[in-house]
Each structure stands twice: as structure tokens, then as C-alpha cells.
Amino acid sequence: MNDSKADKYRIARAVIALVAVGILISAAIMWRNSTIIFQDDFSADLSNWQVVNGVWALEMQTLRCDSTARMVVLYNGDVGSNYEITCHALILGSASKPEAQIAFRYGSDGNYYFAGLGAYGYKAAIGIFESGAASMLSSGGNGNYSDINGNVWYTLKVRVKGSSFSVYVNGEFVCSTDDTTHEVGRVGLTAIYSTVYYDDFQVRRI
Numbered sequence: 001m002n003d004s005k006a007d008k009y010r011i012a013r014a015v016i017a018l019v020a021v022g023i024l025i026s027a028a029i030m031w032r033n034s035t036i037i038f039q040d041d042f043s044a045d046l047s048n049w050q051v052v053n054g055v056w057a058l059e060m061q062t063l064r065c066d067s068t069a070r071m072v073v074l075y076n077g078d079v080g081s082n083y084e085i086t087c088h089a090l091i092l093g094s095a096s097k098p099e100a101q102i103a104f105r106y107g108s109d110g111n112y113y114f115a116g117l118g119a120y121g122y123k124a125a126i127g128i129f130e131s132g133a134a135s136m137l138s139s140g141g142n143g144n145y146s147d148i149n150g151n152v153w154y155t156l157k158v159r160v161k162g163s164s165f166s167v168y169v170n171g172e173f174v175c176s177t178d179d180t181t182h183e184v185g186r187v188g189l190t191a192i193y194s195t196v197y198y199d200d201f202q203v204r205r206i
């Protein structure tokens, strides 16, 4: 093979490799998008949401709630039983009990699970409403809100698969539990005792 033929061969190989990488990246993006059930960056309106109680309002392209008692907002759609919910959450620094949590399996009777930052004072915990009364199922990190900082954006993730629920804060596992009480229901956000900003809510099928 002379030099110019060898060069053409190398160029052809490089082009084929680039095309192959492009196809793989496209396939990965398509696969990831196909698993997204719902997402909201709160840049438009709240037409996909139902306010259960409290005042939930868009502010600076985030979702704000000022809460004293527990407030809930729910996504209008059906998400099935197995999913991961992620969101960003910031609790205003003045809160004496900084809490920001995800609600899931919210049934027609108003009972549900909640999981996330500051629940029961822990870095993260999972709780359940049953017959309208809340109780803790699992917790991780330190108590007395010592792990929760105000005015900081956290990434919160709750993984719901069958009867197993896990909570992650900033990508790190914090706590998990198994519970069969509520098998289906809607998902959303909940706030208590705090002014909370939420952003980039996403539900992904798993």
C-alpha cells in the first residue's frame, strides 16, 4: 500500500469510528429519554400539577412553597409503581426546621409516603401517612437538623421499586425501607415548617 492509499485508509477508519460513536451516543440519549415519565423545570406554568393544600407558586423558574403545616402538590399524571424521582431543593436559611421532601403513592384517601431532606430532623428520612397520621419508617444521617444547611441547592432522589424505597442526597445513599401499605398512587412534592424552592422535578421509569 503506498502512502496516499494508507492515508485514505486511516481517514476512512477514523470517519467510521466517529460515526459509530455518534450512533452509540444517540442511542444512549434515546434510551434515557424513553424512560422519562414526566419532567418539569418550572419555567412555564403549573398546569401539570394539582395543589392539595398550601400556596405553591412559580418564582424565578422554580416552584416555591411557604409552609407551616404540611403542604402537598401532586403531578396530575399516572406514574405506575416503579420509578425514580429526582429534584433540586433549596430551603430558605431562616427555617427553624428545614425540611424538603418528595411525596409518593399518594392515594385517593389522602394517605402517602414522604421522603427527603430534614424529615424527622435527619439528613433524610422516609415517613408514611396512614389513616391521616404520620410515622417514620427509616432515617439516615444525624438528627436535630444538623446535616441540613439553608440556602443550599440539594439534589434529592427517591427510588421506588415494588415495596422498596431508597433516598439519596447529592448522589449518596442515605436510607431505605420496605413497606407494603401503599402500593399505588400519585407523586409530588411536600413541604413543612419551611420556605422551600424546588426545581428540575423528574420522574423516570425503572
Ligand SMILES: [Ca+2]
Pocket: 041, 042, 043, 060, 061, 062, 199, 200
Ligand atoms: Ca427551573
